[in-house]
Amino acid sequence: MSHSSLLEGQVALVTGAGGGIGRGIALRFAAEGAAVAVHCRTSDEGARDAVARIGESGGLAVVLRGDLTVEDDCRRVVREAADWGGGRLTALVNNAGVQPVQGLAEMTVADWRGVVDTNVLSVFACTQAAAEVMREQEGGGSITHIASIEAARPAPGHAHYCASKAAVVTHARSAALEYGPHGIRVNTVSPGLVDREGLADDWPDGVRRWQQAVPVGRLGRTEDIGDACVFLASRLASWVSGHDLVVDGGVSARPTW
Template sequence: MTASPAEMIDLTGKVVVVTGAGGGIGGGIVRRMAAAGALVVAHTRSSPIEQGGGEVTEVRADLTEEDGPTAVVDAARERHGRIDALVNNAGIQPVAPFTDLTDQQWAEMIDTNLTAAHRLTQATASAMRDQGTGGSIVHVASIEARHPTPVHGHYATAKAGLVMHAKAAALAWGPHGIRVNSVSPGLIDRPGLADDWPEGVERWMAAVPLGRLGTAEDVGDACVFLCSDLARWITGADLVVDGGILTNPTW
């Protein structure tokens, strides 16, 4: 049983926006933020959000649409008056051979996983600058930004762009007290994963030093840390959360 982040890190009263909150990882991030006392604004495009403990406000928007990012920022400020942190988690992970990738598949990936995060970062950072209180922004990237797989070339490219985007945004917004970092998860467990991809799970388990798959809460705890004052002098960093798999490139 892992400790609640509320036992270690206190985000009481902090307003935290989490995108893609209807997915497995997004749900884990929301739960850990709420457990730490944050006032969570949980974004989803269509998937329902599981309501756990804490105060969670649901916002629905398509972040690839022109007014999507602004709608999320406006909803958070209307509900709570400010934004203290943003976790850019929303994304897609379709499978397609890189050699046969169509322009449409490429554009959908970049628009959803990179451009939407850029636009929401701009809108959120501008709001934080106007508040004059600084803030924290976290991108959820992937270890595939460093270690691509054959059918995830466009996904890996977008996630690598997200890691660099965090560094560039950290440089740009740092003078306003806004920190920007990324978290790169490894293979995160979900219901049915072992049935859907048994060979992949088997390879992972044979190679990962810490001996297990990741959980959504593992990612959530990393995001809680980066959004807290414990990370007050950390910006432009990529926190790998993978059980040590990148130490063993054979998986």
Template sequence: MTDRSGPLSGRIALVTGASGGLGHGIARQLAAAGASVVLHCRQAVGRAEELAGEIGDAIVVSGDLTREEDCRRVVEHAVAWRGRLDVLVNNAGIQPVKGLAELTAADWQELQQANVTSAFLCTQEAAKAMAARGGGSVVHIASVEGTRPSPGHAHYGVSKAALIMHARAAALEYGPLGIRVNTVSPGLVDRPGLTEAWPEGVGRWHASAPLRRLGTPDDIGAACVFLASDAASWITGVDLPVDGGVSARPGW
């Protein structure tokens, strides 16, 4: 499925959390744009290997990104595959639901480690390889909840706000090395069983989104392709909402 004439032809991309639905969509879109893709997963190796077979020009690397040594090893493995790394998409993360009053310090720290520290460490390691070849592109998968709070998601929203700010800070510091760092902030992305499990939430989203639909993993992947491509060569430190227009609605 790799298009050798696509906008990412010849580039090597690492997608963390590629065994999940959103990661699948991102990896597929990068491959369709011509990239060779390194698929990271934590435990679902079989699912990641199925995707690698579908893509063709892909490998799988597993690791627990809450561990510093695994973050560095995963990126090192990606670089060693073809001797370079051009694109990193920090997609791995967790999204538990729990009210502020019930959150423990351990809950808080676990989520920040999984969502923020992992992206910081993977970016730091990837930047070494990218700088050696004159540049590259890093994309964090943030969320509209990084700027719009939601009940039960305080720790998640804080982590996504942190990713948005990390990307801006990293864009400032890594820019002179030719490395661009941006975020994509998805809105509500569809997945199997979502409408049945949360009909009221899906209904509210349809009513709020000017485009009147949920997002798809491919929508998010397409935004990643754009930010990784030469079409975005003068774009860095930017948060790109991909939310069907929900961010455009007034809050009063």
């Protein structure tokens, strides 16, 4: 993991960074020079491994644990990240989320709330807490929510997930409007299908159909999402706020008829 200076001097918190996309985002932030607070709820081993890799490359990182379906934990994790950063927090990536598959007919209110609390409550509470820090520091900060192309293109069995991600996109626009005067930019990144270990074995038909549909001919990689988040947190995006950056290899450009 080589270092550059695109995020030099930044202190970032990445939620849900014990594995998958969040871990990839944390590693990319560190590679660009940021000190990174790596949040996890249950993926301790993955979070510790990410922090170890960052340290081996000369970067700074720490593991923070918390259940982000609980408002107090959201605020505590943000506060601990800022305290670790010497009172500063310049970037927040709200990545923590769940994506169960369940038909609407069988879905209960508890099922619905389980997804919404994880995917939306955490975004609201962490953003509010981070903004309280960022508005008091010189230069403000950036906040990026990880949404999904399913916010606009729902898939069967994902009604609660799709609705939650649509809410995340609109929350970012609302937050960009209200926090912009304080120097805080808020955006979303909407990934398409991102590869993970075992995905081709677990869902061979879906992977095959995606590869046939996507113009660039491959699944996404965690670093593709990390690169988008780095851009939005960097000076290169200093006039970008309230935007949904779709990172899907062009699959959303395909006609639906």
